[in-house]
Amino acid sequence: MSKFLGPLDLDGRVPPQQQTRVSAFLISAHGALGRRFALSLPMRLESAWQTELNAQLYNEAEIVSLLMRATSWAPDLALGYLAASWEIAWFPGPTEGLSDHALAAAVDVATLAHAVHAGIRPAALLPVEANANDPFVMALRRVEFESGRLLQAQIMFLKGDSLVPFRDGVSAVLERRHLQVRKLWRDMLQSLGIADGTEIEAKP
Amino acid sequence: MAFLAHGPYRIRYELDGPSGAPAYVLVNGLTQYAELWTAYRDALIGRGFRVATFDLLGQGESDKPTLFISQDDQVAALHLLICELGDGPVFLSGISFGGLIALRYATAHGQRLSGLVPMSCFAELPPQLFLLGNALRAGLILGGTSYLQDLLLPMNVSDAWLAPVLDRLDAVKRQGWLVNDVYALQNLMESFLEFKPLTQQLPAIGIPTMILNGEFDFLTPRALHDTLRIQIPNSSLVIIPRAYHAFTLEKPALTADLLARFADDVLAERWQGNKAVWIAPEEAGGDLVPFPDGYDHLRAIPVRRATP
Numbered sequence: 065m066s067k068f069l070g071p072l073d074l075d076g077r078v079p080p081q082q083q084t085r086v087s088a089f090l091i092s093a094h095g096a097l098g099r100r101f102a103l104s105l106p107m108r109l110e111s112a113w114q115t116e117l118n119a120q121l122y123n124e125a126e127i128v129s130l131l132m133r134a135t136s137w138a139p140d141l142a143l144g145y146l147a148a149s150w151e152i153a154w155f156p157g158p159t160e161g162l163s164d165h166a167l168a169a170a171v172d173v174a175t176l177a178h179a180v181h182a183g184i185r186p187a188a189l190l191p192v193e194a195n196a197n198d199p200f201v202m203a204l205r206r207v208e209f210e211s212g213r214l215l216q217a218q219i220m221f222l223k224g225d226s227l228v229p230f231r232d233g234v235s236a237v238l239e240r241r242h243l244q245v246r247k248l249w250r251d252m253l254q255s256l257g258i259a260d261g262t263e264i265e266a267k268p
Numbered sequence: 269m270a271f272l273a274h275g276p277y278r279i280r281y282e283l284d285g286p287s288g289a290p291a292y293v294l295v296n297g298l299t300q301y302a303e304l305w306t307a308y309r310d311a312l313i314g315r316g317f318r319v320a321t322f323d324l325l326g327q328g329e330s331d332k333p334t335l336f337i338s339q340d341d342q343v344a345a346l347h348l349l350i351c352e353l354g355d356g357p358v359f360l361s362g363i364s365f366g367g368l369i370a371l372r373y374a375t376a377h378g379q380r381l382s383g384l385v386p387m388s389c390f391a392e393l394p395p396q397l398f399l400l401g402n403a404l405r406a407g408l409i410l411g412g413t414s415y416l417q418d419l420l421l422p423m424n425v426s427d428a429w430l431a432p433v434l435d436r437l438d439a440v441k442r443q444g445w446l447v448n449d450v451y452a453l454q455n456l457m458e459s460f461l462e463f464k465p466l467t468q469q470l471p472a473i474g475i476p477t478m479i480l481n482g483e484f485d486f487l488t489p490r491a492l493h494d495t496l497r498i499q500i501p502n503s504s505l506v507i508i509p510r511a512y513h514a515f516t517l518e519k520p521a522l523t524a525d526l527l528a529r530f531a532d533d534v535l536a537e538r539w540q541g542n543k544a545v546w547i548a549p550e551e552a553g554g555d556l557v558p559f560p561d562g563y564d565h566l567r568a569i570p571v572r573r574a575t576p
Binding site: 109170178179182186192208209212213215216219222223231234235238239 | 276331334335336409410411439442445446449450451454458
């Protein structure tokens with residue numbers, strides 16, 4: 065099983081079938097984050113941190129828009145089932161130990177966003193020979209780069225003073241979200257004959 | 269590929285060489301991964317040692333805790349690895365962040381070690397290093413792993429090393445970029461937020477210690493290594509000529525030779541630290557020479573040491 069997308073065509077482009085499934089996954093994940101951010105955003109900003117929320121919303125929208133336009137789409141009969149399973153996975157999850165519902169909801173969306181922004185590295189799937197001028201290749205690199213920046217808002221919130229009393233619970237929720245998101249990503253890649261880099265060797 | 273379990277996390281490690289031989293355990297720098305010790309593994313096995321390499325928590329193929337990685341956990345993981353080595357002599361060496369973890373290990377479990385080799389290392393965070401660390405963290409946050417590598421490479425290796433690879437730097441950086449994740453590197457860097465100087469604990473390190481410092485290392489300059497030399501009783505400071513912070517990458521043959529000679533001297537009971545200052549040879553196998561008597565090894569120009 066390969067670690068990278070491909071085999072590339074003569075122009076260094078990723079096969080459309082792989083582009084389709086990878087982009088569909090990323091659109092589903094980042095689209096879900098965009099929706100969650102949109103629902104959390106008041107019409108009028110009341111706190112400084114909500115400016116970051118506003119930026120996150122539009123960055124997620126940009127990622128979705130970019131992938132929709134940069135992908136060479138191909139028919140994929142499995143996509144309906146796969147997309148449904150991904151969408152269900154993005155639903156709010158349990159946040160044990162947080163009785164404050166508003167805080168629990170914020171932790172839930174932050175842990176999902178952390179797992180997507182930190183755990184999904186689409187550019188790491190690109191082989192060295194990938195055409196740097198191909199829109200899909202450029203899009204994957206941009207998604208990964210922007211994810212690293214977007215991640216900082218989640219890190220600041222999840223490591224912040226307001227969650228110090230709940231640190232163990234928050235860490236547990238975050239680890240669980242990471243496992244969930246990585247498994248979905250890994251399963252999707254395996255369906256394309258690709259092994260996520262860290263999972264190539266069987267771990268005991 | 270073998271793994272140790274530290275709580276819910278797995279530590280990927282590798283043991284090579286004869287099982288009954290004295291062992292060297294090599295600890296990665298912050299942005300590194302175990303395969304970067306391959307030349308050391310081969311050289312040290314050739315000199316009759318067993319070699320243990322591993323990825324720290326948050327690095328390479330080891331698990332990457334999502335939010336916090338404490339340096340205590342790194343020491344605990346290292347202890348698990350050293351326990352795998354049995355009862356024979358163990359020499360511990362680490363570079364930069366790995367050198368700090370090795371120092372911390374030696375202050376906590378020094379009785380298990382036969383010798384210690386901190387390289388490009390520090391026990392304190394003086395303002396320059398603190399601010400450089402903050403700037404590197406900001407670089408990671410703003411520009412990702414690749415930008416951090418772009419900052420570190422020209423700081424940490426020489427023109428002589430960079431010139432032949434200048435047109436393929438992306439290839440040089442690629443494996444480190446592939447195996448290390450932004451959030452995990454950030455967690456490793458942020459393990460310094462609660463850092464407390466180790467200086468007062470250093471005198472408790474009673475084992476033979478050879479401190480290695482590149483001549484031109486400005487990330488962790490000579491004064492930081494001199495603190496180790498002054499505080500660790502049975503230590504010597506060895507200056508690697510024409511070397512920068514990452515001399516383990518640039519001069520593997522020389523450094524592996526120094527490691528092997530140090531361990532051979534300790535095992536043969538020839539080692540005497542004496543808090544001396546030495547200059548390493550330019551090439552493996554050459555002689556170490558004492559730093560010129562009466563001159564100040566902390567200066568970059570030949571200035572006579574002030575008499576007390």
